[in-house]
Amino acid sequence: MINKFVSFFTLFLITFSVQAFQSQADVEKWLARMHHAAHMINYEGNFVYGQNNDLTSMQIIHSVDKTGEYERLISLDGSGREVIRSGDTVTCVLPDKKSVVVDKSRPDAEFPPMFPLKIEQLLKTYSFHFGEDAVVAGQKAKKLVIKPKDKYRYGHSLWVDANTGLLLKDHLLDENENIVELFMFMQVKYPDVIEKSRLVSKSQTKKFTWYEAKEFKDKNNVNKSMNWRVTSVPTGFVPGVQRHHNMTVSAMPVEHFMFSDGLSSVSVFVEKKMKSSKNLIGGSTMGAVHAYGREVGDYHVTVVGEVPHATVKMIADSVEHVKH
């Protein structure tokens, strides 16, 4: 009798864990599909983007071939602003400033891009479940709900095109389930071919002032020894890139630390205080992005990330000087 009970119980446990495993595998499959679709298929459409109390409308055209990704993002709100990505070059067309800015993305960017998520890591700090299927922008969509297990990160409701895997709608939610940032396609198409001519700006850019950044040459500054350290981060955040960086906003080289829990990331910047420059003291919010600044002796620490206030404050408060 006991034997029977034990074997029944074991069977129950196995069934249960297989189910859990399957749903975990499902979640991973959908996240991977989303990532693949965002980078590796042709799509175009109009979407709205909102934060705080404002919405803006934009158009996106994304194409991909053997040579890489091409993308044109166009504001539909009158400014005529565009961001065009072609390979590793990012071109910002700013008609309102009569300027064009050409920049390089990070030097080690890969094509095709690697899927950066590990479900085991995510499960430490988030729980996942599928919501009710819906229709977004006329497409059948799978809803994936991502809930944080603590107050140190935002939750997501994601609606993913059931056929293509493209993210059609995204709600970024705070701990009270208020939407802090949103994104939604109104209309989307998946053309087989996108003419190259549609991936260049229609603005009269010849009349604008062009600014071209020189090649990224910070490679040697990555992961060299740091004079500062971050002693406390919320569970699940792991260190990423560490580098000494010369930034346009600061005369002095800045120490830059990245942390990520897989879905959200935080940057820590430490620089020597200069009389001429002013820094953030305390907290600030920009939609989903929070920042927190504090002084440590002659230095200033600023923490920025698409995470709640509690996270940037906790990390900023834990920064200390390394005594070599």
Next chain:
Amino acid sequence: MNDKTDKLSALMDGELRDADNVLDNLEKDESMKQAWQRYHLARDAIKGQLSDFPTLDVSAAVSESLKSEPVILTPIWQRMNPRFVMKQVAGLAVAAAVGTIAVLSVQQAQLTTTDNNTIAKANTQPAKTQLASTPAQIRQVSFTTRKKLDAAVESKLSGYLVNHNEFSNSVRVSGVMPYTRIVGYVPAASSKQVNNDK
């Protein structure tokens, strides 16, 4: 003097190895201190050219300075490495573009202080007003900076944000989010400019 200013220039360009040493001298040497401040003023002028903040009239400060110190300032401009100027301007323009978000935070702060004029200005587009009053409106984050951030601080935060986005390894699910933040902003000042062009 030449050697000193070369070092200052290199320091601003971030290409100096023994930065601490120069900084120590900077503290002691009054002429270097002044040069350093002028370098920053020059750089702010470049920034002012592309700045989103009409209240920050750095160019006036620069011309004031030109009036009082014409002899000293001219060589500094010549001394400034064009490559360096280019780099700064490019970076700042991107920062200014992204500055959008920072500016939004200021506007939000103004709105929360229930200044009726500000609300009227912020809602000039009827469509926006309508959307903001729908039940599905996006709720404000509970934590807000009540007072307006200093323009220089805003600009600096924007720069940090550009760097953060550049190195962020999170999926941001669609991958377009950071750029969406750049494009999504319609600065009030620029709409005036567009009208003038017509």
